[in-house]
Amino acid sequence: MVSVIIAPDSFKGTATAPEAARLLGEGVRSVIRDADITLAPMADGGEGTAATFGGETVTLPTTDAAGRLTEASYVFDAAGKTAYIDIAAASGLPAVADDPVPTSGDTYGTGVLIADAQTRGAERIVLCLGGSATVDAGTGILVALGANPHNEQGLGLRKGGGQLGELAGFDTAQLNIPAAAVEWVLLTDVTAPVTGPQGAAHVFGPQKGASPEEVALLDAALAHTCDILDVDPATPGYGAAGAVPVSIHWLSTMLHGSDSFVHVLPGAPVVADALGLPEAIPQADLVITGEGAFDDQSRTGKVVGTVAELVAGTPATLAVAAGRMDADPGDGVIAAELGDGGVDKQLFDAGARIAADYLRISTAQG
Incomplete structure (x- = not known):
């Protein structure tokens, strides 16, 4: 069974963090039917924290x-x-x-x-x-x-x-x-x-x-x-x-x-600690985070950067969903830029694409 943690920030103006986590999770499950999915919507001190x-x-x-x-x-x-x-x-x-x-x-x-x-x-x-x-x-x-x-x-x-x-x-x-x-x-x-x-x-x-x-x-x-x-x-x-x-x-x-x-x-990091992510992530196979726009600032104290730091050095694969990918998320990271349609469809599709990419990578590696 594939263990998945979904810990996004809000997609400002389009989806709250809980909404984004739920929709990404539904997309993952459409591809990996028996996935063990944990929703952990994140925040960084802004609205919704x-x-x-x-x-x-x-x-x-x-x-x-x-x-x-x-x-x-x-x-x-x-x-x-x-x-x-x-x-x-x-x-x-x-x-x-x-x-x-x-x-x-x-x-x-x-x-x-x-x-x-x-x-x-x-x-x-x-x-x-x-x-x-x-x-x-x-x-x-x-x-x-x-x-x-x-x-x-x-x-x-x-x-x-x-x-x-x-x-x-x-x-x-x-x-x-x-x-x-x-x-x-x-x-x-x-x-x-x-x-x-x-x-x-x-x-x-x-x-x-x-x-x-x-x-x-x-x-x-x-x-x-x-x-x-x-x-x-x-x-x-x-x-x-x-x-x-x-x-x-x-x-x-x-x-x-x-x-x-x-x-x-x-x-x-305070929110991540409260959600138990430092203990949970090393046990996961796939960790999905995301935000409205991924750029060079995303790794400096933001949700995506915090989750990425927690994944680093663990066996888990990191995936990032974003409305725009304005920077390279790094080697080994699955990136999913949102496509066309309503936000529900975009996030669902992003979750499905991430799951398919993960299966492809894990099959190739193992």
Whole structure:
């Protein structure tokens, strides 16, 4: 019996990771009827990451990046006293895509989810930092937890990263200390610093609707915020999600005296560990991963690269399905570029082609 693990990322805009895994699996089974298939949909810290962890789904009213009332969900593992929260759930780009808010949007809605999780018993917040619509350095989260930004005159700042150039400090008289004092695990698929050409504003600001003038404004505001909060703007990963780690670092350090309660980690390996892939992959015959576009960045902290690293050195054969193959996946890797038709057919056909190629290779080798 052929043992198959299917661990794709989402195919953004076309299929979620669970949908992609299911369809690829159906394609494999159409060729290898008795295959032992394990579906392990992956994520790398972006939208959908929280759902890869086990626990109860909690849904509650909150606000989106523009401050409008919405609903958002997170996953709460009561036994582990851990909440898994996608920043995109409340503060994501799709909700404001028609009217972006790069300078005025904030992460307050995410802070509401964090506060709620703590009331349910969460002592650890795993915050998944992909897909945000904001560049507010996480100050909206601070406001939701009772730390309010003010200028030199003591007046409160309007929300959004565009105002942070006036930041003088935070009023913490109403701080929700239990929520602020949790352990923070920040999952990201980028190593971007806060400021500069590779920073939050310059790289991700345009994706969030920022004009060149707004990018310059936000970059300067983030630099000022780091100065006020005593955070090194060159710290790798601290530019993720509009520099959310900046506020979390300051908040936790203020309460604990160090940053020992803040962990910025690459998302894909953490998800892979949670799914048991490091133990399962060496026992598999075929491992299939995939994403919307395979390119030179796919092996640098993304899902495909993480799965490829786990397969390396094992007897398993690696296969990659992608909407576009813009780079060579390497020797011995089965590549399947999606073809024509609806996404369901494309992924099913890709799974079938991978299975046929695997049988051909294994027969030739053995």
